[in-house]
Amino acid sequence: xxxxxxxxxxxxxxxxxxxxxxxxxxxxxxxxxxxxxxxxxxxxxxxxxxxxxxxxxxxxxxxxxxxxxxxxxxxxxxxxxxxxxxxxxxxxxxxxxxxxxxxxxxxxxxxxxxxxxxxxxxxxxxxxxxxxxxxxxxxxxxxxxxxxxxxxxxxxxxxxxxxxxxxxxxxxxxxxxxxxxxxxxxxxxxxxxxxxxxxxxxxxxxxxxxxxxxxxxxxxxxxxxxxxxxxxxxxxxxxxxxxxxxxxxxxxxxxxxxxxxxxxxxxxxxxxxxxxxxxxxxxxxxxxxxxxxxxxxxxxxxxxxxxxxxxxxxxxxxxxxxxxxxxxxxxxxxxxxxxxxxxxxxxxxxxxxxxxxxxxxxxxxxxxxxxxxxxxxxxxxxxxxxxxxxxxxxxxxxxxxxxxxxxxxxxxxxxxxxxxxxxxxxxxxxxxxxxxxxxxxxxxxxxxxxxxxxxxxxxxxxxxxxxxxxxxxxxxxxxxxxxxx
Amino acid sequence: xxxxxxxxxxxxxxxxxxxxxxxxxxxxxxxxxxxxxxxxxxxxxxxxxxxxxxxxxxxxxxxxxxxxxxxxxxxxxxxxxxxxxxxxxxxxxxxxxxxxxxxxxxxxxxxxxxxxxxxxxxxxxxxxxxxxxxxxxxxxxxx
Numbered sequence: 001x002x003x004x005x006x007x008x009x010x011x012x013x014x015x016x017x018x019x020x021x022x023x024x025x026x027x028x029x030x031x032x033x034x035x036x037x038x039x040x041x042x043x044x045x046x047x048x049x050x051x052x053x054x055x056x057x058x059x060x061x062x063x064x065x066x067x068x069x070x071x072x073x074x075x076x077x078x079x080x081x082x083x084x085x086x087x088x089x090x091x092x093x094x095x096x097x098x099x100x101x102x103x104x105x106x107x108x109x110x111x112x113x114x115x116x117x118x119x120x121x122x123x124x125x126x127x128x129x130x131x132x133x134x135x136x137x138x139x140x141x142x143x144x145x146x147x148x149x150x151x152x153x154x155x156x157x158x159x160x161x162x163x164x165x166x167x168x169x170x171x172x173x174x175x176x177x178x179x180x181x182x183x184x185x186x187x188x189x190x191x192x193x194x195x196x197x198x199x200x201x202x203x204x205x206x207x208x209x210x211x212x213x214x215x216x217x218x219x220x221x222x223x224x225x226x227x228x229x230x231x232x233x234x235x236x237x238x239x240x241x242x243x244x245x246x247x248x249x250x251x252x253x254x255x256x257x258x259x260x261x262x263x264x265x266x267x268x269x270x271x272x273x274x275x276x277x278x279x280x281x282x283x284x285x286x287x288x289x290x291x292x293x294x295x296x297x298x299x300x301x302x303x304x305x306x307x308x309x310x311x312x313x314x315x316x317x318x319x320x321x322x323x324x325x326x327x328x329x330x331x332x333x334x335x336x337x338x339x340x341x342x343x344x345x346x347x348x349x350x351x352x353x354x355x356x357x358x359x360x361x362x363x364x365x366x367x368x369x370x371x372x373x374x375x376x377x378x379x380x381x382x383x384x385x386x387x388x389x390x391x392x393x394x395x396x397x398x399x400x401x402x403x404x405x406x407x408x409x410x411x412x413x414x415x416x417x418x419x420x421x422x423x424x425x426x427x428x429x430x431x432x433x434x435x436x437x438x439x440x441x442x443x444x445x446x447x448x449x450x451x452x453x454x455x456x457x458x459x460x461x462x463x464x465x466x467x468x469x470x471x472x473x474x475x476x477x478x479x480x481x482x483x484x485x
Numbered sequence: 486x487x488x489x490x491x492x493x494x495x496x497x498x499x500x501x502x503x504x505x506x507x508x509x510x511x512x513x514x515x516x517x518x519x520x521x522x523x524x525x526x527x528x529x530x531x532x533x534x535x536x537x538x539x540x541x542x543x544x545x546x547x548x549x550x551x552x553x554x555x556x557x558x559x560x561x562x563x564x565x566x567x568x569x570x571x572x573x574x575x576x577x578x579x580x581x582x583x584x585x586x587x588x589x590x591x592x593x594x595x596x597x598x599x600x601x602x603x604x605x606x607x608x609x610x611x612x613x614x615x616x617x618x619x620x621x622x623x624x625x626x627x628x
Contacts, residue, residue, distance in 0.1 A: 044495065070495050072609030072625055096605040096627045133523050133599045134564040134592050192561040202602040203628045204497070244561030247604040247627070251554060254608065255547075272608035415496040416601070416628065445525060445600040485602070 003046040004039050007031065013066070013468035017050055024054035024270065032402070033066035034464045037456065040413060044070025045077075051270045052080050057087020057279070059344050059351055063402055065358050066464035067382075067411030067456060071095075073273035076357035079405045081342060082279060084350045088267065089284045090276035091257065091291075093354035095335035096250040098291055099298035100205075100241030102332055102381040102408075103171075104392065105306060107313065108325025111211045111232040111480065117316050121209060122438050122481040124312045129207055129238075129305055130199045131485035132442025137198030139304055146194035147182035150245070153296030154303035162307040164328075169370045171331035172360070175299045177338075180292035185245075186252050189290075193245020193297060198304035200240045202446055202485035204409070206386055207238040207305070209481035216476035222394055223475050225376050226329055235477055236309050237390055239383050240301060240485075241335070246294035253287040279352050288337070295336060302331055329392070330379035332359050334408045341367070342403050353403050361395030361406040361471045380471050382462055384410045386439070387432060387452030389478040391462045398469035406471040410458040419454040420445055432482075441484035450484065487511075488518035495609065499601075499626045504619060509572045511613075511620035512549055512583070516569045519553050519606075522626055523560065525598040530566045532588035541582045546613040548574070548581045549622060553606045556587075560603070564592045601628050 007015035010030070015038050017029040029049040031038060045068045052074050053062035059081045068077030073092020082088055114121065130137055139162070141149060149156045154175025157163050168175045200207060212233045217223045228235075242249075257275040260283050261267045267276060277284040306328060310321035317324060337354045344351070353360075362369050362378040369378055377394035384390045388410070395404055414422075425444025428451055432439050441447045465471045487510065488503035501518040505511030521527055538555050542548040552569075559565040567589035575582045592599070605627040613622045 042493070042496065069497065072495055072498065072607035072627065076497060092609075096607075132594065133602045134560045136564070188558060188562075192558060196561065202599075203604075244558075244604075247561075248558070251605050258547075258608075272611065275608070412497045415492045415494075416499060417490045418492045420600075442594070443599045443601065445598065449601065 022050045029053045029062040031064045042070045045075045048075040057082040065407040066461045067407040069411045074356040078356045079358045081351040081353045081403045088276035089279045091250045091254045092273040095356045096247045097241035098246035098294035099333045100335045102239045103302045104237045104329040106227045107234045109234045126440035126483045128308045135199045136195040139197040150293035150297045151180045154299040157303040163303045167328045170328045177292045177295045181289035184286045184290040189248035192248045196243040200485045205240045205485040207483040208479045210235045210477035218473045242294040242298035245297050249294045358405045359408045363395045363397040384458035385452040385455040392474045393471040402470050406465045410455040414454040416449040419449045423448040423451040439482045487514035495625045498628045504621045506619040508620045513569045533590040536587045538585040543580045
């Protein structure tokens with residue numbers, strides 16, 4: 001049954017579930033989306049968003065973004081802010097793929113200038129950025145060095161020559177979140193991850209060559225300020241996370257929290273995947289410090305991949321990456337918990353904001369925003385399916401309503417299993433090539449699971465975020481080449 | 486097959502139900518379902534390397550959780566695709582134990598038709614239960 005019948009309409013893009021909907025809810029839940037999007041949302045969104053509303057210390061609302069769908073623990077698209085003192089931290093509110101996120105890098109090339117090189121570029125990217133199950137990367141480090149790396153994040157990479165200094169100020173947290181403590185991570189986590197720096201992974205992870213066509217520039221002034229200033233400009237966008245390392249960190253602490261949550265802290269949750277501990281408890285603080293290592297691993301992973309992308313473009317086009325104008329626009333995290341100041345009842349309060357499949361989107365002038373984004377607001381990427389394209393947006397002042405959070409993708413509407421039955425990988429690959437998107441993939445089955453119709457309409461999702469006043473559309477990028485994990 | 490993948494639940498991930506006449510059979514079926522989410526045609530995995538897995542947990546369902554996590558761990562840490570050949574479960578007053586013999590080989594993109602990477606076993610709706618016909622579990626894997 002459609003969940004919309006159980007929701008109270010607050011505006012065209014905001015729908016509320018009152019706090020008396022379910023026993024234990026401490027705050028109402030609010031689901032963002034147009035009527036069309038919310039009508040199509042699955043029952044998991046309602047169940048999970050209202051479960052989140054029962055967590056101790058939650059402030060204002062349990063939120064779900066317009067791309068929301070059924071996840072585990074939190075829904076995908078879930079946002080919840082906990083009071084720093086009375087609230088909890090939950091791995092199920094962050095996800096196993098800690099800091100799964102996206103990076104966008106521009107070039108000064110037009111599509112016509114790369115057209116004849118496109119196949120070579122994609123083929124070389126496919127070779128140089130390992131994708132698929134259990135793949136390992138080219139950066140060889142000892143386990144001890146890996147422990148150092150996860151405390152230093154992308155800064156470690158730039159020190160080692162994998163990137164430019166300017167990349168760091170264009171990455172959230174300058175590529176290194178403070179307080180990461182490698183003594184809080186397990187040996188197992190290190191063993192799972194230390195060979196995976198610079199790898200894409202699989203599932204919905206991808207690396208695309210894209211084009212910003214003139215008709216897809218929706219805010220020319222903002223686009224120009226962010227470096228999109230020529231017609232049919234070529235860009236590279238990629239989506240990946242903290243790989244096996246982050247997955248293990250989350251798994252380790254999920255088990256830790258299950259052991260202490262009830263017996264030690266007297267907390268009960270409606271879903272074991274919401275296992276949590278008080279944020280200020282020893283277990284909560286340990287997880288926070290370990291999770292930050294996973295955030296840093298992911299920043300480092302994307303930094304090394306950016307380095308590879310520059311190498312490949314330079315090799316194929318026989319020009320220095322600087323001359324190719326390969327400047328990073330931004331790097332945004334999807335799965336995190338961070339301490340941030342927010343308005344609660346007219347007072348600024350420090351909150352632990354969980355975002356799971358949601359992007360931080362700070363408005364212009366916000367504290368913590370690097371100088372180069374001060375006028376534009378934080379650039380935000382909302383990634384679409386590999387067939388439809390992706391958007392660049394910016395944060396806006398009215399974003400406080402969602403703790404300055406917005407959507408992260410288009411959101412699935414069809415299970416992987418069903419998509420695999422409906423689409424055939426090889427046929428899809430051929431069809432996409434006919435439509436001008438050259439695809440290389442580690443798995444044709446995996447490709448079929450990511451077919452465009454398995455996702456919501458990305459245009460509807462980004463328009464919902466704009467109409468709700470949580471982010472502003474700048475430009476749309478269409479894919480011409482794709483490396484699929 | 487003693488397991489089936491289920492549509493329309495946690496749609497970005499993979500949900501499955503596995504069954505067995507004994508709890509051991511059900512555990513092995515769940516391990517197969519986990520590997521089967523990552524690789525088509527499990528029979529293409531040749532038994533070239535062996536690993537012994539010993540686990541314990543105060544709860545039977547968490548014993549299964551740990552076993553599936555081990556399969557995922559070896560996939561990343563050693564790039565090994567493993568299938569459980571035999572498994573025994575013991576219990577005393579304090580906890581359950583599992584001893585498993587697993588065989589498999591390193592991922593070979595030429596011979597193994599990979600699908601998607603399993604990141605983790607989630608606890609959302611995770612259940613292990615005895616039924617009239619034997620044992621059954623329900624698992625959602627994070628993709």
